[in-house]
Amino acid sequence: MKIFEQHESNVRSYIRDFPTVFAKAKGYRLWDEQGREYIDFFAGAGALNYGHNPDRIMEPLVDYIRRDGIVHSLDMATSAKAAFIEGFQDIILAPRDMPHKLLFPGPTGTNAVESAIKIARIATGRSSIICFTNAFHGMTLGSLALTGNAKKREGAGTRLDGALRMPFDGYLGANIDTLDYFARTLEDNGSGVDLPAAVIVETLQGEGGLNVASTAWLQRLEAICRKHEIILIVDDIQAGCGRTGTFFSFEPAGLDPDIVCLSKSISGSGLPMALTLLKPHLDCFCPGQHNGTFRGNNYAFVTATEALRYWKDNAFEKSINAKAAKVTGCLVELVDRHPPLQGIVAGRGLMQGIKVGVEGLAGEICQHAFRLGLLMETSGADSEVVKVMPPLVIEDVGLEKGLSILAKATAAALGRRRSGVRHVA
Amino acid sequence: MKIFEQHESNVRSYIRDFPTVFAKAKGYRLWDEQGREYIDFFAGAGALNYGHNPDRIMEPLVDYIRRDGIVHSLDMATSAKAAFIEGFQDIILAPRDMPHKLLFPGPTGTNAVESAIKIARIATGRSSIICFTNAFHGMTLGSLALTGNAKKREGAGTRLDGALRMPFDGYLGANIDTLDYFARTLEDNGSGVDLPAAVIVETLQGEGGLNVASTAWLQRLEAICRKHEIILIVDDIQAGCGRTGTFFSFEPAGLDPDIVCLSKSISGSGLPMALTLLKPHLDCFCPGQHNGTFRGNNYAFVTATEALRYWKDNAFEKSINAKAAKVTGCLVELVDRHPPLQGIVAGRGLMQGIKVGVEGLAGEICQHAFRLGLLMETSGADSEVVKVMPPLVIEDVGLEKGLSILAKATAAALGRRRSGVRHVA
Amino acid sequence: MKIFEQHESNVRSYIRDFPTVFAKAKGYRLWDEQGREYIDFFAGAGALNYGHNPDRIMEPLVDYIRRDGIVHSLDMATSAKAAFIEGFQDIILAPRDMPHKLLFPGPTGTNAVESAIKIARIATGRSSIICFTNAFHGMTLGSLALTGNAKKREGAGTRLDGALRMPFDGYLGANIDTLDYFARTLEDNGSGVDLPAAVIVETLQGEGGLNVASTAWLQRLEAICRKHEIILIVDDIQAGCGRTGTFFSFEPAGLDPDIVCLSKSISGSGLPMALTLLKPHLDCFCPGQHNGTFRGNNYAFVTATEALRYWKDNAFEKSINAKAAKVTGCLVELVDRHPPLQGIVAGRGLMQGIKVGVEGLAGEICQHAFRLGLLMETSGADSEVVKVMPPLVIEDVGLEKGLSILAKATAAALGRRRSGVRHVA
């Protein structure tokens, strides 16, 4: 650990929550250098939906390396890339009647978002992008302007322009349809809210605290966009790739977004990859107008192609939903059992958690969980949500074991609180 | 190829220059699906300095995968990351007396640049960043504001703010020290050039057309920064990692930059990775204030660690310089032999090329080269430079063969021009 | 009229509504070159609260000119300026316990607003300014960013940054307290609404359509500002100087704004003048840091000093309120009499009018009024409000005559509508 403290920047963060050196991982489990085992309810912040080192995904990769397959190809054509495009088209897009073209930005979520908003702006000739309270879209300047978190915004060190904030579903309580404000500003020539190029939305805000947009709200948002010819971008970087139970998180609401941003689990393996889906009429960059050295990460293409197989039929969806139900049940029970938690179960699919009403307590629960061998992180602007996000492939035994540790950690944290001690030794 | 045409975005670019599907690669050679062999004078735009699939780098990676090594770790501690930090500290930083801390941004060059300018702004409380004509720093909004290329800037679809352009070395001819203007504006309270947070500079502009900053100019730039307490950022993403003959491109000039951006070949394998080096007093992000899902690409750490071995002594540097001399000689001869080229040899190290004075001709030379089995790209705002950028590890036989194809391609393109035909069938 | 059509820019506007050449004016009346008389319910858009050419104000001006009094003095000291400052301090500020200092910006409302937001930004080190839907704050770039009107915003020809829009009182219907959203965003670290430098508000939106902020809403707004140390700016340019019945429009709500912007009627004569009032701790410009050639318009100081006499006791306030009551009664009756108007009486003091529910009808009423010898303008984003804004000094006979013309014009416009003709010959 000293190496990190001495030589790595202070910006390092998860290492502070999980203070050990990890050495290997498989499925839903990791082991540190001391051989200690951890259950993973964190899943690389959503980048490891298919678990760690899944054989069916990694073996083809080893074969590929052994054959001296192309590693890096920018946007040249390679066999591995062709296979991915073909698979994605056949397994994901075609069955969903999605006519979208594939744009490969740099292999990070923020790059997918940057490419999306650039396209929205050049396609419409308009500048402003509507984004929502508690949104998270990335850390590069264009994406950061769209991101809600105050601390992260301060990191820009300069004024962030071009974004226009609107309240997310539920932001003003259950009885207020927050889209009334947005809708009204668009009808009103004096609102001062310029007609935007695009709206960017997460259907379920991961970093923002597991806030779920209702189907009705999402559909009204889409209708508003259609009426005013505003481009609808769904940032499905964390909630997509099956995390909420369907490949895209917007499937239950029946949305038809103009642009979709994917990253995190799209590579199937944890390798860096991102993908922007565009309706054909928005395919308006000139050749090379948005580029980047690592758009052609062929190892990611190889593993991504393997991961697509999970989506060939609906068995995987069913299994996710079954696990999700188990998690919901468990969390509801936990909240009911511990009124001092002031907990509310939030999220959907395998992206659930508990909004904890006591300041600092969510973090303490995660600290206890780590001591007990479970990796979990908090989310929300004040780290007030305990987030349960196991790999989608987790076996029942692992899920149950993890949930049981969570229950213990919760009890322990509450116990400490009662006895006046807050920090885990 | 149809798959790409039908389903991939129009933004795809290199695929148009190299219209074949590549299947495998080794060292300085690639093969397409038809088994055709190509010599690589492109090197992944500088991401493949150590060649394709070098055994000494890839075998440890396969071992790592076989051991179920961690793939993805955000900024958690892993054994693979620790080994890289230790190696980088011992082999690169310590021998050069560089006290810099390592910040791992998202695994792309633009992310390294974005992290650098954010830090410069929060550290100084100032907003503007000085950048240079024909600079290339990336495609996300913060980096794009610093980038010179008009077409790429238009891709933003909105006003790009926060950058202040200055003329690069040589921009106004040999007799004008372009820093006079910058220096004067800083001394003059009425200049309208606000004291900037930082200067960002490439010592050798790769995308901008192989423009070399002289040692004297770089040293004066550093002195100006010191005098006015401006942070000096070297973007060494393309010119670093040995490309110009030393690990950092600024070593011959003896610069001591406050921040260094690395990416491209830092992973040693073509896998996505980026690294921002900060002087300790600039290590001012809060934990998590700049984050990103793929900061912990452990496969890249594994291969990067292996690649560091090339720098344990100066044998590698010597070999690069020997090859560079060979390239220079060959290019000079080529230019001399073909006055209609109106060619000027440009660049240094293994990042050289010919600025071609005839519009469109550089591209035609590269097209001919491709037909003859050599991958080369152009650079410069008008694609006017033929760029010779082989893997640093290329064997003499490969280098000579490539240079000989270049000579043939040049003659062929000139011949076509004389006979009035421009496009390669 | 030809001279204007041939040589003046298309941007000319009121000349289209009032297509005649005016030659002289007195009190509440104007005469055109043909000697036609007009009653003034427009009052120079609020710049002529004391009527045209009031003897008690203009005679001292003629004396001043005859004595070769200083005309133009930048921010040098003059006798005329001293007299104004003294009078303003004694008659306006001291009795209201206002400790504010006087800053004289350029002699336009927009300049007062620009000075206010500059001060708010340098005083707080923060950038964003909260402004409201349907706000109007001026046409220079800083003020325009705060202004709501879409057409006027488009006039900028570039992205307008630095403003953050919030819904004005009543924007979302009677049952929604629109400040809930603003308040929530400030408490929420993930809201994406950065802590602003200032809030700028009109207590009664003149250009925006006579929208009245309630006392409760204004007081809550002030409380929010205090809690979060946000500077509260009241733009009292149109609603101030007695227009709503008290010198400052915020007096009934008991607000204590940090900065107040005044212009329009502050000079008492229609001569250009503006004034920014600052709490002493916000007096943070360096000498000369905000300047402008016409800050020292001494003719305006002379007439402004005379106008202050109206405020030495409360007789003037009483008379305004009596007239306002008469206007209200008359408008309510008019609305009740003509259900097809779909009218709602809006505003307060002598800044009232009718929000007309039929598209285009408000403008037609004003056209008819002009033909009948009454000057009135519309306001609102869609020119949907008929605005009654006579000089505050109007005699009863003039007020009644004007209101009677308004009644006729309304009937005439409705009659035309019924008969299918819309445009006045």
Add this chain to the structure above:
Amino acid sequence: MKIFEQHESNVRSYIRDFPTVFAKAKGYRLWDEQGREYIDFFAGAGALNYGHNPDRIMEPLVDYIRRDGIVHSLDMATSAKAAFIEGFQDIILAPRDMPHKLLFPGPTGTNAVESAIKIARIATGRSSIICFTNAFHGMTLGSLALTGNAKKREGAGTRLDGALRMPFDGYLGANIDTLDYFARTLEDNGSGVDLPAAVIVETLQGEGGLNVASTAWLQRLEAICRKHEIILIVDDIQAGCGRTGTFFSFEPAGLDPDIVCLSKSISGSGLPMALTLLKPHLDCFCPGQHNGTFRGNNYAFVTATEALRYWKDNAFEKSINAKAAKVTGCLVELVDRHPPLQGIVAGRGLMQGIKVGVEGLAGEICQHAFRLGLLMETSGADSEVVKVMPPLVIEDVGLEKGLSILAKATAAALGRRRSGVRHVA
């Protein structure tokens, strides 16, 4: 004076240089409340070209007031405005073959500039405006972005965007044509200097330190603008209205600017007024798209119309040039006589002065001059220029007397310096 210190904002500035209360003025002279007389070499920073209270201009104004002429008219038609437009067309535009239309912005120079850049942006659809080192264009946000002075820019309290700075003529010494840089960036697709909407230039920088653009430089600038279809804006607010010897300062260079900004002396009396001249194809605002309460200052129209008479023949021009020659001779002699001044005579017409090479000395000279009964101000980013700017109508006796006081003040300031005392008691 106490009234000002107690109640006026710290931003007050000239009052600090000229610490007395002025009471009346006539021609080239002012008197303070103690009856002390001052010769005016300041002329309201260029707003009083026709002197103080000229009978031929003010008497028609008094007549106008006595006739109850319209004071304030926004952009309605008035007899006074018609007369001005007609006179300006006949006396100024027609003889110079200028097809420009007249736009009346708010009555301040900065408003003329704001209207000009808005038009340039909407006409071209481009955002950036080229401006020059040491430019001064005003204090509202759009104009301030174009202004060079660091202290004034800091007053914005936020990032200033949309301007692109280029070196003014002579900025890099006599042997460098500073337009080489601008021209090169426009030819170079990689320069990072986006094609601008407009160039805004002062032919003689008043606030910036009396820097004169040569005829050759101005003509080349115009040619560059024509070639690249960039709008050429001349800000003639200080240098126009005869200040340099011709009505427009750009007449000797034969420029044909697309937009001209006028203010300061355009009203002829020191009353607030501004005027933007547009080529007809740039007359692209919608009605009301740029507005402002005080666009129709009829007193200014009345006096402006009278002032136009000076330009009916070339006698006035001749007299200005004769006086200018006298000033030049005198300044050259002064500089020659006092080598420790390290003085350089700068400027042209009746906008001349001495660039003083000793820090702080220019200000000391002006302080001494004030004590001796002469008003003069400094200019330049470091207040390093003593500026001689009498009313154009000054009689020879006044000019000589003023120059003689300047000579004494210079000697006195140098004497103090030699004896080690810097501040005037």
